Amino acid sequence: MVSLAEETVQAKAIPESLIYETLHGRPLYYKGYRDVVANTLKPETVIGSSDLQSILVSLINTYITVNRDKKRYITATNESGLHIAIGDNLSADIAIFEKARLGKLKGKYFDVPPKIVIEVDIKIDPAGIGSDVAYIAEKSGELFDFGVERVFWILSSIQKIIILRPGQDWITTDWSNDITIMDGCILNVKQLLDEEEIAY
Amino acid sequence: MTATQEKEQPAVQAIPSALVYEVLNGRPLYYRGYKEVIEKNLNPETIMGSSSLQSILVSLIYGYTLANRDKKKYLPVTNEAGVHLDLNSNLSCDIAIFEKGTFEITTRYFDVPPKIVIEVDIKIDLSEFDGIEHEYVAEKTQRLFDFGVERVFWVFSKSRRVFVCLPGQDWIFTDWSNNIPIMDGCILNVKYLLEEEEITY
Numbered sequence: 001m002v003s004l005a006e007e008t009v010q011a012k013a014i015p016e017s018l019i020y021e022t023l024h025g026r027p028l029y030y031k032g033y034r035d036v037v038a039n040t041l042k043p044e045t046v047i048g049s050s051d052l053q054s055i056l057v058s059l060i061n062t063y064i065t066v067n068r069d070k071k072r073y074i075t076a077t078n079e080s081g082l083h084i085a086i087g088d089n090l091s092a093d094i095a096i097f098e099k100a101r102l103g104k105l106k107g108k109y110f111d112v113p114p115k116i117v118i119e120v121d122i123k124i125d126p127a128g129i130g131s132d133v134a135y136i137a138e139k140s141g142e143l144f145d146f147g148v149e150r151v152f153w154i155l156s157s158i159q160k161i162i163i164l165r166p167g168q169d170w171i172t173t174d175w176s177n178d179i180t181i182m183d184g185c186i187l188n189v190k191q192l193l194d195e196e197e198i199a200y
Numbered sequence: 201m202t203a204t205q206e207k208e209q210p211a212v213q214a215i216p217s218a219l220v221y222e223v224l225n226g227r228p229l230y231y232r233g234y235k236e237v238i239e240k241n242l243n244p245e246t247i248m249g250s251s252s253l254q255s256i257l258v259s260l261i262y263g264y265t266l267a268n269r270d271k272k273k274y275l276p277v278t279n280e281a282g283v284h285l286d287l288n289s290n291l292s293c294d295i296a297i298f299e300k301g302t303f304e305i306t307t308r309y310f311d312v313p314p315k316i317v318i319e320v321d322i323k324i325d326l327s328e329f330d331g332i333e334h335e336y337v338a339e340k341t342q343r344l345f346d347f348g349v350e351r352v353f354w355v356f357s358k359s360r361r362v363f364v365c366l367p368g369q370d371w372i373f374t375d376w377s378n379n380i381p382i383m384d385g386c387i388l389n390v391k392y393l394l395e396e397e398e399i400t401y
Binding site for chain 2: 031132169
């Protein structure tokens with residue numbers, strides 16, 4: 001009971017602006033939020049993506065936007081908000097929607113599932129959920145329950161990509177390999193970076 | 201550069217070497233919870249042990265490999281087997297399966313590669329890896345492959361999944377209720393092992 005009371009107080013002390021997303025009703029905070037709460041940093045110092053992360057999101061989003069079937073699919077980026085249920089709001093680095101499912105845009109978070117989600121790195125403090133593996137499992141599971149068909153998770157620090165599909169084994173492959181995102185759209189992250197002469 | 205090195209040295213020296221779990225590519229990796237030991241002046245023994253589920257998993261999987269191997273060819277060892285790779289790497293293996301005839305028995309760490317390594321969960325503090333388990337799994341697995349290990353398995357008890365890693369191939373992270381070939385004649389099913397022993401978890 002003591003620890004519960006303590007946690008409540010602690011949770012209230014964390015500014016809402018440090019919440020990256022809410023997963024199953026649980027707020028997940030930006031990596032580095034502890035330093036902000038300890039008053040050593042401003043929220044802006046932890047909320048942004050790293051240089052490599054932003055460039056990866058930019059290159060991949062552009063590549064898919066160019067190589068998609070324009071009649072059927074649209075890409076969204078910039079931490080797209082997905083409103084899954086009350087208390088469940090997830091963020092997607094790149095989300096690929098079927099145009100037919102979107103309907104009229106309302107200026108709010110998406111409330112229909114994208115077909116495909118691509119995440120670049122882990123922007124939350126993994127301690128809040130146990131670990132990166134637990135986070136990837138839980139967030140992907142939640143996206144699959146929502147109706148997402150494929151999740152790709154790029155981990156830039158180890159230059160690998162995890163390919164996730166509902167009820168199947170996770171495949172972790174080198175980002176130098178070709179990866180089928182959807183029909184006609186084969187992604188090779190290393191090649192994208194090399195083409196732009198990005199050193200990393 | 202020099203100034204940073206000088207600053208870092210005293211902090212490193214303040215950590216008792218008893219809290220080092222293993223040394224990977226020249227970096228000492230400490231037991232998970234080691235910071236608490238230092239801050240609260242606890243005995244290292246309070247954090248060095250495995251959890252009950254981890255110990256049971258290691259025991260059952262080790263027992264299974266021991267019973268289902270080619271006895272003429274393979275010898276599994278356990279108990280955080282020390283493997284000395286070079287001056288910069290001394291790794292700990294929950295279960296290591298050696299080929300007979302490839303090693304001499306000494307009072308020191310093994311200095312030849314096991315054929316197969318099976319890890320159960322992560323016992324180190326992940327600060328060196330930015331808190332990301334995947335980074336540690338990638339680096340330790342690659343180091344073992346470079347040494348000559350042919351297969352590395354990581355059992356993740358919280359996710360109830362097993363990483364299957366072979367050199368130069370994609371990693372597979374599969375549900376532990378699936379059959380996983382460890383070596384000829386030895387097919388592991390972690391869920392089945394636990395259920396057979398009527399372990400609830």
